[in-house]
Amino acid sequence: MDPRSGEPRALSTAVLAAATRESRGRAHAFTKELHGQQVEFATHPQTGMKELAAEIERRRAEAARHAAGAGAAVVALATSPLPAGPAITEGRRYRWIRERFGLTALEQLTSGCHVHVAVESDEEGVAVLDRMRPWLSVLLALSANSPFWQGCDSGYSSYRNRVWGRWPSAGPVEVFGSARRYHQQVRDLLDTGILHDEGMVYFDARLSRTYPTVEVRAADVCLDASTTVLLAGLTRALVDTAAREWREGEPPARHGVGVLRAATWQAARSGLDGDLVHPLTMRPAPADRVVHALFCHVEKALDENGDHALARQGIADLLHGGNGARVQRDLLRRTGSLREVVAACVRRTQEGR
Template structure:
């Protein structure tokens, strides 16, 4: 963002050049994304959530430092509150996306949070995908951090997920039942010619192309690093719980994709401030009740991973203080302008890691 106006700036190439100078040719965590206003980073594999937290904070601090050298500020938002013009990054892949998807690609300045959790095999991974489907909207509600779009209040908590849903392969997937059926479905999608490559299979959760992991892709980028860690903690616990249920022979729920899409819409619309669709009943229930149901669902896994107390406190803090969407709207009421919202979110993004 421009540190004075709060408007997005397409300077990721300049920021990455600063990062390259700092690291003197060594690999670093930062990469470009579809639009020049975006900067992506990825953490190294970790097993302890304290280590995940430290690495996220380090990467955020590094991002703030290198961006400042390029004359801009970084902010952990899933959409820009202020209008952002299209600025598709250079590269053959991005040009193909721009040419094939038109306005969908031009407007896709959205930032998601992806969590990779290791699995023993593709068969286990698909069993996990089949069993975590109804719980992923709860992660959307917890992480929701995109209430504003092109200078207006969207009236959603996670408008990013609605914009993201314009891609042809986005959203909940059907029950696969086996790794063979999963891979066959991916091949059939690619055979349509609608997608460029397997990287564009944008299911809410999928098998990673590059790592032995399940990749959960439902969440917004979170305003606070602590929320990111909570989402990662719950994601790991969801995977561990699903894998255990598979080994015990417990079948997945047979919720149809239409029901899951409705649950995802409700999570994006309401966040933590209204009702969500309860994964057990597929009926509306207060958001707090559904979040507590998620915690109970994964509680044994949290205990086994040594994450229970930390996750309990982080969840209580989030429910009390609100997700990023609630914080942004509170800032707008207090300060009166979206420019001030961005400035406060920049401060919050950077202050947390000092």
């Protein structure tokens, strides 16, 4: 972001060049994304949430330092509050996407948070995907951090989710039942000729094509590093819980994709500030009750992973103080300025709270 105006700036090339210089030829954590106003980083595999938190805070600080050298600031927002013009990153793949998808690609200045959790096999991974489906909308509600779009209040807590949903392969999916059926579905999608490659299979949760993991992609990028850590802990517990259910022979819920899409819409609309669709009943329920149901669903896994206290406190803090969407709207009410919203979120991003 421009540190004075708060408007997005297409400076990712400069930020990545600074990271490369600092690493002195060694691999670093930062990569480009579809738009020049974005930079992405990945953490190393971690088993402890304290270690994960420390790395996220360190990477955010590094990104801020590299951006400052280019005359910019970084901010962990899932959409820009202020108007932004398209600046597609150079590269053959990105050019193909821009030409193929037109305005859909140009408007994808959105940032999500992906959590990878290791699984022992593709069979276990698909069993996990099948059993996690109803709970992914709750992760979206917790992380929602994109209420503004092109200078206006969108009416949504996660407008990123609505923009992201324009891709033909995005969103909830059906129960697969086996790794063979999962991989056949991916091949069928690629055979349509619509997608460039397997990286464009944008399911809310999928098998990673690079790592032996389940990759959960439902969430907005989180304003506070602590929310990212909470999201990671809950996602790992969801994976562990689903894997245990599979080993014990418990079948997945058979909710239809249409109902899951409706639950996702509701989570994007209200975040934590209204009703959500309860994953067990598929009926409306207050957000705090639905979040508590998620906690109870994964409580055994949280305890086994040593994340019980972290998750309990993190959920309490979010329900009390609000997710990024509520924080941004509160800032606008207090300041009357989207530029001031961005400036406050820049500071909050760097504080690592």
